[in-house]
Amino acid sequence: MIKELILGISMLTNIAMADIDHMPINLGEYRITTYDVCCNEPHGRQSASGKTLRYGDVAMNDVPFGTKISIDGEMFTVVDRCGVDNTVDIFIENDTGVCQCDTLDYKEVYIVK
Numbered sequence: 001m002i003k004e005l006i007l008g009i010s011m012l013t014n015i016a017m018a019d020i021d022h023m024p025i026n027l028g029e030y031r032i033t034t035y036d037v038c039c040n041e042p043h044g045r046q047s048a049s050g051k052t053l054r055y056g057d058v059a060m061n062d063v064p065f066g067t068k069i070s071i072d073g074e075m076f077t078v079v080d081r082c083g084v085d086n087t088v089d090i091f092i093e094n095d096t097g098v099c100q101c102d103t104l105d106y107k108e109v110y111i112v113k
């Protein structure tokens with residue numbers, strides 16, 4: 001009985017540990033901006049990590065390339081670096097010919113494992 005109880009607790013603990021491991025890490029509030037190909041000249045779609053920029057990619061300092069982040073429940077991947085700190089710059093597709101680089105808001109940013 002005790003053995004089963006200990007085994008049960010151990011299993012619960014393992015599940016809890018796994019959940020904690022997958023908990024998003026709150027980095028706090030970041031300035032959220034957008035950039036497009038025109039703002040990224042002369043690099044165009046070339047990111048600092050070498051990946052070709054697509055929507056869903058972001059520029060951000062202080063975290064490794066490939067880091068997955070979440071903003072308002074939407075997932076992004078860090079593939080580029082930003083000119084300023086405390087900012088997540090979201091790459092957007094823009095074929096309007098008019099620059100769409102803008103500051104959107106301040107939002108909580110989470111690292112997602």
Ligand SMILES: [Zn+2]
Nearest residue numbers: 038039099101
């Ligand atoms: Zn632009």
